[in-house]
Amino acid sequence: MNLISIRIITAQIETLIPFYEQITGLQAIQYTPDFAELKTPAATLAIGSTRTLQFFGGDAVAQPAENRSAIIEFRIDDVDKEFARLKDFLSPYIVQEPTTMPWGNKSLLFRDPDGNLVNFFTPVTRESIEKFA
Missing domain, CATH: 3.10.180.10 (2,3-Dihydroxybiphenyl 1,2-Dioxygenase, domain 1)
Structure with a gap:
């Protein structure tokens, strides 16, 4: 599957x-x-x-702009670089600026215009990098 x-x-x-x-x-x-x-x-x-x-x-069947449980996640090469590129565009939507999470990813969390959570993340610890290799 x-x-x-x-x-x-x-x-x-x-x-x-x-x-x-x-x-x-x-x-x-x-x-x-x-x-x-x-x-x-x-x-x-x-x-x-x-x-x-x-x-x-x-x-x-589905209600738009009602998601409160799922996060749409994108693994990207450099979360800091993407944050710098998108900071002005995303400013009204940012939930959390780039932060290293306990599981080894650096994450940028924001909402889309419908309120869906979106996570851009980059593996930064050895374990996290190996997980996605």
């Missing part, structure tokens, strides 16, 4: 797509006005509008 993608359902797809393009440096592939994907080597971040819920059983 392979995790292929995480999909964010949003009422503001026109805001979320450029937000994720800016923070990742990736160009989204927008298949329809209601669905886009940002592909990374490991997995895909999909963004779907609330209008796509009709294909999954209706509006009650």
Whole structure:
């Protein structure tokens, strides 16, 4: 089994797509006005509008901007460098500036415009670096 993608359902797809393009440096592939994907080597971040819920059983299936349990995580080469690049853009969204966590990753935690938590992290301890080698 392979995790292929995480999909964010949003009422503001026109805001979320450029937000994720800016923070990742990736160009989204927008298949329809209601669905886009940002592909990374490991997995895909999909963004779907609330209008796509009709294909999954209706509006009650998912509620946009209600996530309070999941964190969308990106392993990056240098969290400090990305923080410097994005600091002004992310200033209204930052939850925690780059901090070394007890498990060996240096993490930058922020929210997207829908309030979803996003973590940019870089392994910095020997154990953490080996884990992701």
